[in-house]
Amino acid sequence: MGKIHILGLGPGDIDYLTIGVINRINSGDRNFLRTAKHPAIRYFKENNIPYESYDYVYDIKEDFTRVYEYIVDDLITKARNYKSINYIVPGNPMVAEKTVELLFKSEDKDIDIELLTGVSFIEPILELVKKDPVNGLKIVDGADFDINNIDINIDYIITQVYNRRVASNVKLVLSEVYGDEYEIYVVNRAGVKGEEKLYKIPIYELDRIDDIDSLTSIYIPKVDKIIKKLYDVADIIGTMKRLRSEKGCPWDRKQTHETIRQSIIEEAYEVVDAIDRKDEEGLIEELGDLLFQIVFHCQIASEEGRFNLYHITTKLNDKLIYRHPHVFGEKKVENSDEVVYNWNKLKYRQKGISTFTDTLKDIPHLPALMKSYKVQERAGQMGFDWDSVDGALSKVKEEYLEVMELINNIEGGDVEEIEEELGDLLFAVVNVCRFLNVNPEIALNKTVNKFIRRFEIMENESRKMGKKLEEMTLEEMDRLWDKAKLHKF
Template sequence: MGKIYVVGLGPGSIDSLTLGAVERITSGDKNYLRTEKHPTVQYFKDKNILYKSYDYVYNEEEDFNKVYEYIVEDLIKESKKYEAINYFVPGNPLVAEKTVELLLNKSLEMDIISGMSFIEPMIELVGRDPIDGLKIIDGADFNSLMVDINVDIIITQVYNYRIISEVKLILSEIYGDEYEIYLVHNGGIKDEEKLHHIPIYKLDRIENIGALTSIYVPKMGRINKKIHDFNDLVAIMKLLRSEKGCPWDMEQTHESLRQYVIEEAYEVVEAIDNDDVEELIEELGDLLLQVLFHCQIAVDEGEFNLYEVTSDLGNKLIYRHPHVFCEKKVEKSNEVVYNWNKLKYAKREITSFSDKLKNIPRLPSLMSSFKVQEKAAEIGFDWNSVDGALDKVIEEYKEVIEAINDFGGGDRRTEEELGDLLFAVVNVCRFLDVNPEVALNRTVNKFIHRFEIMEEKSKIIGKKLEEMTLEEMDELWNAAKDT
């Protein structure tokens, strides 16, 4: 196999060609270009130097990864024929060049001939110093997870309107339509450079998009910042817990915040029940705050850090989803749940059924009883149908009446029978695929709503609720039920 010289052609101007690049161009070895849509290719033409371009592959394949793979395989095949070949790419071979990345992963004899990248001309045009952070992204593979609002971003390979439009949609969702960015054409080519300073919504309205078009997205400013990412939240929480922060936040501990975790989780559920998207956004933020708060407390106490939490979660998700990450096949969602629990128990060395019951977290009693019954049902300790569960409710109801008659209120035995009745009702909920915690919460909200209507009606008739008889209030209650 021959040697492959990977050569950078610079940002565009022939004047930017390095001596090393010129030497390889005129070496007499076979020349291969990823694309001839680059101004320095004129140098080849002026010198009557032959070359082969891979532009035809882009026309035959829509998947860019397949394009790059084809080019690499063809280069390897060609290198086997000759003592040495030259492979020319725009800019610097080690900057945003997927084919070079793939070649470097192969066991090949290679030599990199560097060249000026497109980065230097871009930062000169937009007048920004990259010292505070600069991220370079391939527009052909662009997605929202690549965005970091706290550093400048260069998006390259945006050479057609389809890619530009997709990039625009993602940027608009994160930064907003009016956020101003730069669109650069022919950076580094004297007399041909064009710089457009525009809001994001105009991205796909600019003409002459081509192979040498790139987007420069400035980072979000710290002053009057309206958009925040996860790193911003971590920084805010760190400040609040510092000596320059909030006295209340500084005093909190894991124990003092326990109740808020529960409260915020319930408020998320309520937002879902209300089908209120804006409320859900707010409440999920409040719940996330609790996670960040506990992580910062842990950092301050030297217990653990956020990376340990995210790493533990990431590893758990991968471990418990072998059907996604290890190609283990499952067809139904109940198989996924079964495998999830099986893997969870294996990790925790839980083998007996009693251990499984004990492993259920200390949730509110309705939720705990629901989960305990689910576990019991897994080994067949269950009614055949909801009829058996309903009969059990009637049985427990009668035992409550007996306990009240025999022992009265406030007695432990009456309390026990009421607990049995609640447990039986939860079993009915399970059979009917109703979460008892959610159902009871909805009923509480419904009660409050109807009571509010009762108060409004009492004002209309000019009589306070506390001045009414039970019969009068019952009439208002029935009226509220009809509204």
């Protein structure tokens, strides 16, 4: 049986040491420090109090995870050997102290842990920047900082910004969201009297400051709601809620899932169109419009007490994890084809689909070209397919001849029969597209757009000739069409 007393040194100055911590340091138990690189170590030196530091571990282990694990294992061993020890960490032991977190998670039941708190680095930072955390404050680790840590609607402190490399990474992430000119605070040695430094700087200057060390933190103010130029999903939800309120927009208020369902299709096609045009700004706008439709449906459902955005994100993430066992589980895959096969297999199992026909019926009501492509694709996965594109091309020829025969043999043409044969012909053409890895929907859209551009050239040329298209003969228009075809798009 052993005991570890975890003590907090406070943010820096000796005056922040509590009486309880001082008494424990002087108890006669061995003192072990995570790091001796802290201003309050002066108390030990001035009072000739012996201690051992784990600073050497940072040099022998390849990353912080290994460092922290080593320290915890060693502390448990020492607690067993010496029965009672002091483990001393900077600040408050329960704030941004990984070793303490690991100690509490330890499965060693014969080790007792007692906590003596200290002032954290947060209080002196708040005093320097003159901010009240009552409206929300987030603490994040600079060593693992990424875009998922950002919340533009709340103040947050980035700690563990202990060198320029970490500062540079933080700068890049912040710039991606806030831009280079957004002003932030860099705080160094908060709580160390006479040595505290506060810089209010634009983000681009972050890694140009000389005073960056183990006692450096960054304070990011939330985006001002009055002069706001940056928004996140929470803002969109708030805007949508306002639009649907009694003080909002009459049109938005009267909409239902059914009345706006067509908009989802339209916005999705506009996203595809922006991609095809390689229009990055257009893609940003159209993806926003598509996201708005999702938020719109969520707001309607939320008002009815049925579901909200968190239900959607949870369902989606659960699905992604379940259908990627090769990433989140033990299953291994060799290539992307195997990934697709496993995805479909897991999807069918989840939906209770047991027959081949059920897999075809499971395809949603997509535009006909897209649906036919997917039906053929799934049938092919079951082995019902041509061996090569030659078989698919032969089928196109066969269906074409059947259409021609029907047109030649039926007086005036039977619309329903011709419709059926033309459908067979289109279905066969889609099969050729599939063999050549061409999406028929995209291919046809490109051709439609190309036709429009060529038609525009024809019309412009006719104006130059002083003629209207509708007044020209078919032969004259054909000549203009051939001229339009010379243009490359």
